Amino acid sequence: MTNAVKNLTHGRELIAFRIGDQEFCVNIMSVREIRGWTPATAMPHAPGHVLGVINLRGVVLPIVDLSQRLGMAPAEPTVRHVIIVAQVGAKVVGLLVDAVSDILTVVDENIQPTPNIASEIEKVCARGILAIEGRMICLIDLDALFPDIESEAA
């Protein structure tokens, strides 16, 4: 009870998901919905991590392979993959991940700084690391992940 109250007042909720054998999380406030993978329409001259666009109830939604965006191996999307529909700046983007694993409530004290050994991209995008029940979860800053979108929206 005390814990719950504490979490409600001080904590923030995060959505954790898996890409390969790693776990990441983003602020739940920026997540609009989670849906299954549907084939995307490829776009010419798009960067590799942009898989294309899909129809989300009449809205043309770009799909980003988060794995590739984070510098890991390109995903090979299957029906088991999920798309996290997230708000980034004024735009809405679909993030392709392997699976959603958890919804976490954490307080700022739970978040540790990103270690120095992290790669360039992680330094830019990672807001910190969470240690929960022996798992390591990397907190991602979506705005930093798509700086172009952010600047266009501004």
Add this chain to the structure above:
Amino acid sequence: MDMNEIKEIFFQECEEQLAELEGGLLRLNDGDRDPETVNAVFRAVHSIKGGAGAFGLDDLVSFAHVFETTLECVRSNRLEPSPDVLKVMLKSADVLADLTNAARDGGSVDAERSRALIGELEALARGEVETLARVEAPVAETPASPAPDAGTAIETPAPSSGNNEGFQPIPFSFDDFGDEPALETADEASCVPTCEILFRPRSDLYAKGNEATLLLRDLSRLGDMSIHCDMDSLPPLEEMNPEEAYFSWRISVATDRGEDAVRSVFEFAEWDCDLEVRTVKDEPLATDGGDPDEAPMQPVPFDLSILDDDQGPSIVETESPAVAAVNAAETATAVSQAAAAASRNTAAATAANAQGAAAQTIRVDLDRVDRLINLVGELVINQAMLSQSVVENDSNGVSSINMGLEELQQLTREIQDSVMAIRAQPVKPVFQRMSRIVREIADVTGKSVRLITEGENTEVDKTVIDKLAEPLTHMIRNAVDHGLESPEKREAAGKNPEGTVRLTAKHRSGRIVIELADDGAGINRERVRQKAIDNDLITADQNLSDEEVDNLIFHAGFSTADKISDISGRGVGMDVVKRSIQALGGRISISSKPGHGSVFTMSLPLTLAVLDGMVVTVAGQTLVVPLTAIVETLQPEAAAIHSFGAAQRLISIRNSFCPLVDVGKILNFRASQANPVEGVALLVESEGGGQRALMVDAIQGQRQVVIKSLEANYSHVPGIAAATILGDGRVALILDVDAVVAASRGQSLKPEISLAATG
């Protein structure tokens, strides 16, 4: 609603009134002498002036005032709306529009020009006054001064106000006061002066909705009041006319606010009563000079309680003559109302029916309409998806579901059409703007031009209208500046020195066609050809048809004017016009007859929300190519394909060679060129008049698609104009034909586009 919102409404209204004004003036110019046209023109200016006054827009008010005064002369048939007069008025309408814009956006106007026009307008009005003075002398003088009365805050009802001079000298009749001097200046003594008032209403006072009781009430607010009602003229009941006024009052009010304050109480009534006001020192009002037998007047306090909603007890209890009088006055009114009810006059109702009801309109936020359009777009897509999945799952195809679906499809289409119709607007406002452009450029070039517009009620999507103004303005300028000859040349050629520019709009097969025709000299093909050779657009020995030469003017940077004038502008030529028309999904062409003029024909989609497209397959992807861009489709034969240089291929079509563009390759969908023989070629017309054959793998069919933005959540994609959603629920990209063709000239799509994006 606050004042800012009302101001916004005012400016919207101004736009409508300005359009009305210009339209009316142009009709007058065409010889229309319908009084209602003049009235409408007058009302438009009057209305702008009225609103502008409310917002303290003094410049607008003063100009409108002078304009209105001159229009009033026309309205009262004292000034003939000759072409010269109308020329001044049309210019004045332009200045009024400028002043309105300046008032809204804070810009400045050409003060010199508006001053000059004020002078011209005043001269017109003055001329009228002079001629008038000879004919019928004593008519109220038309104010020729630019100083606006309406602009000076609020007019006070004080009789001394200059504006009221015209109706001040009302003769009073003072019969009842006998030989008393009419007005007597008050002795400037101490203590509160007393005003003595004789007030004898005539029946007109009641007929015009004034009430003696209310006037007495207002009077009582000035100070302590005593009142005497004279009922002597009240006839016996059987002779009483309920419409007549039988009472008069003698009132004395102790007030230090002077006679003016007293008179102002009677401001609305003084026409319909005998009124005498004079100030005495604090002495009681002398009795009516004459008859000593008359009962001495008993000053009584004026009881206002009868004016309360719940009248009753207070009246019954008071027996004073004043109250009785007031009461009687009330009764008289009531009687007159009751008596009148018997013979009901139906004139009003008849008038109402005769005129018929005006078209009912409501104002709706554009956002709301757009939301509706979006939703209907979704409906169309969903319906298509549903149909497709039913067809896929139902092989026998005769189920009731299919019939229901067909109905649904029809309904959806109808809903879509109706919704699109909401955004549809007549091209009138744009056409009207053009008449001003013509006037201005005619002035600058010293040419005499007549603009004729036809089909201005043709409707098209608002977005198209908004984007039409710019290219049209440019074309009109071109037509007058380059198309029409000078009056001297025209006369020498046996033409009317006044040139004609004709702007026409009409619907043709689901599109709007706008034609701009001038009766000028036509395209000087020799010069165009020479210029094209000079600019390396063609080679000197190249054989071109007349049509091809004419179309050279659409090439970038092409300008046929010997000297570059301010009007057509440097470097902004017909290529820009063509590009903006194409950006709207439209096409433009020219046909010209030497000595007889040129005709530009534009064909535009009726809406930018949907598009007729050809659905094609390219490297496993589904793309939509706008139908407007496609001239024809052909199945290439191996013999028609010719390699040219390192990677270029040409296709021969009826003895001419057309570059072949592999869409799949240029969009990076595949690394190497596909075999043209296995695909289909779409012959497209692109910017600059050149044709290209776009290679696609297969054609799936034609259909109307709902246009979706890619930029909303992503960004601009080179070579792609927009996206749409097809019946299978998947996103398909709409090809930007011009960008693809442009890229085929260079080496790749990307650098050119990104360059364009940053520039």
Add this chain to the structure above:
Amino acid sequence: MKKKVLTVDDSRTIRNMLLVTLNNAGFETIQAEDGIEGLEVLENTRPDVIVTDINMPRLDGFGFIEGVRRNEKYRAIPILVLTTESDAEKKNRARQAGATGWIVKPFDPTKLIDAIERVTA
């Protein structure tokens, strides 16, 4: 009880200004866009006072006032004329047509309310 005012004016701007002013002053306001509509409105409702413009399409203020005064049912309603006219002729014509009083545009809210108060009980 709220007093009911009928305003007749073809200008949307003025209509809105009247509406705001009158509503703020606690009047119930009915609006018509021209004389014809004004007479139509009167068929179904009885205002305590009418405020009308002069220059209007279809049926102008003079015609409207005459129409009101001709109709036995509502001819006793006070009518105030909104006018920008500075020339006497117009005002006199309005009076001849049967106007009770006038308000000079651009009106000041206080003057408007004042004028209405003057002609209504």
